[in-house]
Amino acid sequence: MAAVSQLGYLGLGVKDVGSWRGYAESLLGLRAVETRTDGDLLLAMDNHHHRFTLHQDKRDDIAYVGWQTESAAEMEAIAVRLETAGVTVARGSRETAEKRHVAGLIAFNDPDGHAVEVFHGPELADEFAAASESGFIAGDQGLGHLVLAAADMERAMTFYTSMLGMKVSDYVSGAIGALGFLHCNPRHHSIAFVQLANPRKRINHFMLQRDSINDVGRTYDAVQEGATPLLVTMGRHSNDEMVSFYMANPSGFGVEYGWGAREVDDCTWQVAQYESGSLWGHKPVRRGDPAPRT
Numbered sequence: 001m002a003a004v005s006q007l008g009y010l011g012l013g014v015k016d017v018g019s020w021r022g023y024a025e026s027l028l029g030l031r032a033v034e035t036r037t038d039g040d041l042l043l044a045m046d047n048h049h050h051r052f053t054l055h056q057d058k059r060d061d062i063a064y065v066g067w068q069t070e071s072a073a074e075m076e077a078i079a080v081r082l083e084t085a086g087v088t089v090a091r092g093s094r095e096t097a098e099k100r101h102v103a104g105l106i107a108f109n110d111p112d113g114h115a116v117e118v119f120h121g122p123e124l125a126d127e128f129a130a131a132s133e134s135g136f137i138a139g140d141q142g143l144g145h146l147v148l149a150a151a152d153m154e155r156a157m158t159f160y161t162s163m164l165g166m167k168v169s170d171y172v173s174g175a176i177g178a179l180g181f182l183h184c185n186p187r188h189h190s191i192a193f194v195q196l197a198n199p200r201k202r203i204n205h206f207m208l209q210r211d212s213i214n215d216v217g218r219t220y221d222a223v224q225e226g227a228t229p230l231l232v233t234m235g236r237h238s239n240d241e242m243v244s245f246y247m248a249n250p251s252g253f254g255v256e257y258g259w260g261a262r263e264v265d266d267c268t269w270q271v272a273q274y275e276s277g278s279l280w281g282h283k284p285v286r287r288g289d290p291a292p293r294t
């Protein structure tokens with residue numbers, strides 16, 4: 001079955017690109033690689049040309065999610081599958097593919113109206129340059145994960161498994177609602193859905209995974225010293241075993257910053273249901289803010 005292989009890129013619509021640039025470079029450890037004439041900012045973290053595009057607009061929310069496939073044939077098989085199921089699929093133009101730095105892409109909406117892109121042939125940077133600036137668990141595991149709101153979590157899970165070939169990792173009865181987790185490579189989850197009737201934003205948070213606990217600890221220090229509001233204290237998740245904390249970003253949603261997650265082996269993996277999202281920690285800090293818990 002044709003399937004996506006990794007979370008390739010995220011497009012965010014942000015009000016203040018300047019604040020995001022400082023935040024992404026000094027606090028998250030991302031690299032600004034290009035500023036377009038229209039003000040869009042591209043950020044990199046590994047050997048992919050970029051992983052984030054920040055578009056100057058008023059949303060302060062997710063704009064689109066890009067999933068990588070390993071060939072044009074896999075991408076086309078997914079397009080046909082979607083169309084057979086009645087989903088409207090747009091073939092990306094050469095201009096859009098050039099903007100995304102990929103060889104080709106398709107675009108469609110998921111059942112909640114989230115804009116989704118599936119692509120093949122990402123432009124990769126020089127391997128030596130990428131290796132010397134590493135520090136994230138990314139590469140073939142993709143950029144990290146994100147959590148999106150879904151009106152019907154099971155409907156969203158079914159769409160991503162049956163249309164994009166993803167696999168269920170597990171479920172958590174979280175403090176903010178029922179959560180379902182999906183993977184497409186050894187990363188425990190590349191996307192999760194939280195069932196919310198009236199979400200404040202489409203995106204709850206995205207997660208970046210460092211390869212050193214010290215980088216997470218130093219960033220935790222900087223956040224506690226006032227670099228940006230802390231949303232959820234350091235803790236360890238029950239399902240992916242990630243040690244992480246959550247901080248605000250300039251668009252007002254969360255960034256999970258973590259280390260030490262376990263990986264999925266599909267030969268032995270068993271889907272579980274967890275009654276709590278965390279083994280310890282992960283205490284919400286600011287009353288009134290959503291508390292991302294996974």
Ligand SMILES: [Fe+2]
Nearest residue numbers: 145207256294
């Ligand atoms: Fe997370």
